[in-house]
Amino acid sequence: MTKEAKKPFRQSVAEWRQFVYNPDSGEFLGRTAKSWGLILLFYLVFYGFLAALFTFTMWVMLQTLSSDIPKYRDRISSPGLMISPKPDTALEFYFNKSDANSYAQYVSTLKKFLESYDDSKQSENINCTPGKVFDQNDVADKKACRFNLSELGQCSGKEDKTFGYSKGTPCVLVKMNRIIGLKPEGEPYIQCTSKTAWGAVKAVEQGMVEINYFPPGGSIDLMYFPYYGKSLHAHYLQPLVAVQLAINSNSTNEEIAIECKILGSPNLKNEDDRDKFLGRIAFKVQMTE
Amino acid sequence: MKKEMDVDDHKLELPDLEAKYSTSITKGLVGAVAAERLLRDGPNELRPPRGTPECVKFGRQLAGGLQCLMWVAAAICLIAYGVQEGQGDRGSADNLYLAIALIAVVVVTGCFGYYQEFKSTNIIASFKNLVPQQATVIREGDKLQINANELVVGDLVEIKGGDRVPADIRIISAQGCKVDNSSLTGESEPQTRSPECTHDSPLETRNIAFFSTMCLEAGPHPDTQASPAGTATGLVINTGDRTIIGRIASLASGVENEKTPIAIEIEHFVDIIAGLAIFFGATFFVVAMVIGYPFLRAMVFFMAIVVAYVPEGLLATVTVCLSLTAKRLARKNCVVKNLEAVETLGSTSVICSDKTGTLTQNRMTVAHLWFDNQIHTADTTEDQSGQSFDQSSETWTLLSRVVTLCNRAQFKAGQENIPVAKREVIGDASETALLKFAEVTVGTVSEARGRFPKVAELPFNSTNKFQLSVHAAGDRQLLVLKGAPERVLERCSTVMIKGQELPLDAQWREAFEGAYADLGGRGERVLGFCARWLPAGTVAAGTDPEALPEVAVGLCFAGLVAMIDPPRATVPRAVLKCRTAGIRVIMVTGDHPITAKAIAAAVGIISEGSETPEDVAARLRVPLEQVDPRQARARVVTGAELAGMEPGVLEGILRAHPEMVFARTSPQQKLVIVESCQRLGAIVAVTGDGVNDSPALKRADIGVAMGIAGSDAAKNAADMILLDDNFASIVTGVEQGRLIFDNLKKSIAYTLTKNIPELTPYLIYITASVPLPLGCITILFIELCTDIFPSVSLAYERAESDIMHLKPRNPRRDRLVNEPLAAYSYFQIGAIQSFAGFTDYFVAMAQEGWWPLLCLGLRPRWEDTHEQELQDSYGQQWTFEQRRYQQYTCYTVFFISIEMCQIADVLIRKTRRLSLLQQGLFRNHILVIAIVFQVSIGCFLCYCPGMPNIFNFMPIRFQWWFVPMPFGLLILIYDEIRKLGVRRHPGSWWDRELYY
Secondary structure, rough: OOOOOOOOHHHHHHHHHHHHEEEEOOOOOEEEEOOOOOOHHHHHHHHHHHHHHHHHHHHHHHHHHHOOOOOEEEEEEEEEEEEEEEOOOOOOOEEOOOHHHHHHHHHHHHHHHHOOOOOOHHHHOOOOOOOOOOOOOOOOOOOOOOHHHHHHHHHHOOOOOOOHHOOOOOEEEEEEOEEEEEOOOOOOOOEEEEEEOOOOOOOOOOOEEEEEOOOHEEEEEHOOOOOOEOOOOOOOOEEEEEEEEEEEEHOOOOEEEEEEEEEOOOOOOOOOOOOOOEEEEEEEEEEEE | OOOOOOOHHHHHHHHHHHHHOOOOOOOOOHHHHHHHHHHHHHHOHHHHHOOOHHHHHHHHHHOOHHHHHHHHHHHHHHHHHHHHOOOOOOOHHHHHHHHHHHHHHHHHHHHHHHHHHHHHOOHHHHHHHOOOEEEEEOOOOOOEEEEHHHHHOOOEEEEEOEEOOOOOOEEEEEOOOEOOOOOOOHOOOEEEEEEOOOOOOOOOOOOOOOOOOOOOOOOOOOOOOOOOOEEEEEEEEEEEOOOOOOOHHHHHHOOOOOOHHHHHHHHHHHHHHHHHHHHHHHHHHHHHHHHOOOOOHHHHHHHHHHHHHOOOHHHHHHHHHHHHHHHHHOOOOOOEOOOOHHHHHOOOOOEEEOOOOEEOOOOOOOEEEOOOHHHEOOOOOOOOOOOOOOOHHHHHHHHHHHHHOOOOEEOOOOOOOOOOOHEEOOOOOHHHHHHHHHHHHHHHHHHHHHHOOOEEEEOOOOOOOOOEEEEOOOEEEEEEEEEEEHHHHHHHEEEEEEEEEEEEOOHHHHHHHHHHHHHHHOOEEEEEEEEEEEHHHHHHHOOOOHHHHHHHEEEEEEEEEEEEOOEOOOOHHHHHHHHOOEEEEEEEEEOOOHHHOOOOOOOOOOOOOOOOOHHHHHHHHOOOOHHHHHHOOOOEEEEEHHHOOOOHHHHHHHHHEEEEEEEOHHHHHHHHHHHHHOOOOOOOOEEEEHHHHHHHHHHEEEEEEEEEOHHHHHHHHHHHHEEOOHHHHHHHHHHHHHHHHHHHHHHHHHHHHHHHHHHHHHHHHHHHHHOOOHHHHHHHHHHHHHHHHHHHHHOOOOOOHHHHHOOOOOOOOOOOOOOHHHHHHHHHHHHHHHHHHHHHHHHHHHHHOOOHHHHHOHHHHOOOOOOEEEEOOOEEEOOOOHHHHHHHHHHHHHHHHHHHHHHHHHHHHHOOOOOHHHOOOOOOOOHHHHHHHHHHHHHHHHHHHHHOOOOOOOOOOOHHOOHHHHHHHHHHHHHHHHHHHHHHOOOHHHHHHHHO
């Protein structure tokens, strides 16, 4: 006896049709209406119960959570660095200093970003003691420290509304990601160097660009730490460091690669193998005329 | 294929034969002609069938249903990797790893399967070994030694004792030549070969010796001293594949190997799973495209769903479970060649068993004695420890003396310390039986023979049908004679009753006839014994043996001894067990119908009170034709009746009579019987030992060959080998086969369950755009690492009920994977596991700062590699890399959730019906170890340094291990409720929907 001969196509179609709807027994997909009703009711109850259990568990879990402070901060022991303005795709600035349109977006981003640092918005903020972490653990009403825009000097947007882009001295604001409870040690400051890994030349050393920091030395004051979370610390402002790149007029059209790192603090990482944004950031600037 | 042999050479006269093969029976062939014929017919050897090339076999292993899906998945991964790499995206090496992992999985499981297949099969190899190395051939009048494979039709060959017959030969002359045809016909008695044609059938006639059968060494006392022992000359009539054995070989290899039931089951559900995987994948591919994902992403989703849904470890699990059972069986003397056969035995509903050696001990043994007008029963157990009958009578003294002296068999030297039953003996089967019987009952035979030295003897021959010897006994001589009872009685004038010699009158003759008929009716071989005291010197030493019968008259009849090849002690219980297990045992033998019926009745194949139509006819005193077949439960069918049957009649008989015995059957008929059973929907196991059995063994759903008596061809055609040739071992096999079917069901249910919690993360990921809760690599770890051992450990689970009291499963109805099993695993337990996973996932996310509602729809920003300051629910900002590790944390948490629930799952799978407490929670130690192992692997993966960047496992917080535990508990409780309902309300809606 060899393998059964293949059923003719018509027969298998008929079998399928029979399976989908069998008029003799009133079966639809192998079950009668009553059978379907019962089984669907069963699953309705079953899943209803599971969903209720799930919702209940979620509710209990949310009850145990504080709305102020996350339970754990296992993955964010050290902050990332970021810049503003941030080009859309890659961190590459291309602009023509004589064409306002080419940098309009950067300027507007910076303006918008600095709006929250405007003095009028900081009326409730207090002046803190510089150089010391501002511990408010015992205070219910957490105060935010004032960050004076004037500290950003030429990059504050007050004197130069184009943040230096029109003069060939573009400003980039460097900031540290907010992490609740983070207290940097030492005297952290931002320092930028030429980034050579992308095959670029040593722009700073060759005098293609001169870097100025505001506040001076790129320092980040400890008084802005720690952060207490967005609900407790509503008016909190991250300290900023403005990096002004004074591009040599001989070096227009050159691609300049810069890497900024946070230094001077033993508990802020800046050399992670995998995370290229942990305590550092690299970007490119290319200015044309 | 199935037609009988059409050889007529045995009927031809020698001159005709010479003419037919244009040869000479004195000088043989001319060398040139021989060379020409060799060229024409090819060498005299069995041609192995064209096997499948090894690479094709291996390729097949890589191209199964699931494997193909995996290949597609791997290809999609590679394409995705290539495209992403082309776009300069550096973070996409994951896809490459996944592709490599998938390919590795397919190749490794393929190698595994190939190795399993490689170990089994290859039927023809042993037929090759049957070919003799050298043959003595006469060509052009000269005797030559040539390689047997150079023999051609018409060659004149000589064979002698100890040779294998080099081709099918027609005997031209022979002296005391006997061949052992057992490998061909199953008959264990050596067959005399002589030049006369004695039968129409070429298989039965004496003048043909068959290729590969053994020409026996002559016994210790050749019948005729003058001629050299055991030689023959013959003409080659068939060579190579055209010989009888070659035809059987091609018959065996022509029988297509049927798929085993378990293979059909596995194929059945692999198809379903592959279909569902493609269905799910395609659905969500479309959904993803509609939602607006790019094509490549949608393809990757498709791939991920396939990976999540396909149970990668399942085939390996099944194979390991089967090989564990195979190992267990091997310890009980069943060696399984083809792993799947393990389960086949469990589904078996009919066993066609050979008689000799399987049901019986394959050893003639004295079963009954008749003396003092009474039938005494002798001990026929394997060890023959003691005898139960009354030995005080003087008649017994005489009878035992005749038995001892009138016997030419003797023990081989140096066996004093071996139990009598196991000693080797030189001599034929009946004499061996008598020798051993005498040794056990009356003590050392050689000593008794020493006291009565032999003076003269006449060996047994077929004309006289008796054998006699005369012994010196002090001042007298003792003449002892044994032989066919009627011939013995002719020579007797008195009969000894309780030590008294009484005249042999009509009354005693009638008593004798009654006893003879009785014993004969039991299928036993009966011999009569008598003796007479003679004065010393009546027979002188060296008297012509032919003169002895003249002296042997007026003897005193001592008694009858009946011998049989007795059933093995364990067989009746085993047959009974088969009956309670709903398995029908059919005897198929080449032996005589009466013997076959007697043994069948003795072992319970024909149960007590069952009658054959012949019995019914005898009881009702009506002609056989008038007997209603329904009145007769049993039936004995002979090969001759079978040959005359119309097709389809046999099925009717098999249906009408539950207890069947087939006697005097040929190899082809055995095949016909097996096929008829299969047409009735039965799954048939066949036992056999000879080459003649190999087609039936091959055709059977499971062929069982005998390890001791079995020929290599039988062993090769079989799926299983019984090392102890014992039928009872088959029953063990059945039990194990049924157990493994149940346990495989449990293993598969366990394995399938987790596919749902592996699949749902992707479904939610695609539809709700949450950060991915579970990665593909993690899924592969669950499938192939942590969950393999627990699923295998279920193979060690004890049976829930007495599985040997259930009917065999119906292969069409009782599937391995049925609808309730899939529904319960997927939609109920799997659903609970998914909820557990998502609970743990949301807990881990929320506790790290990402609240559930924020997670919904977060995916595009979460996966944006340029987003380095994504805000969580507390206003903290995360870099991409930090989010990635958080994602790995989620993978790990989800992984642990599945593991925790799978522990509950493996516990509930221990039973399908009984409560866990009834089964014993910790009685399966392997399962407990497996759980410990599973947890240890989980810990290792979580907490071993370096894991995050290699396999995407993160060290997770301790308390996240506990989040899924309530769900595990829920699984346990829910399943107990299910089982309670199933037990309490059999046949109810609950039972139908939830019992798998």
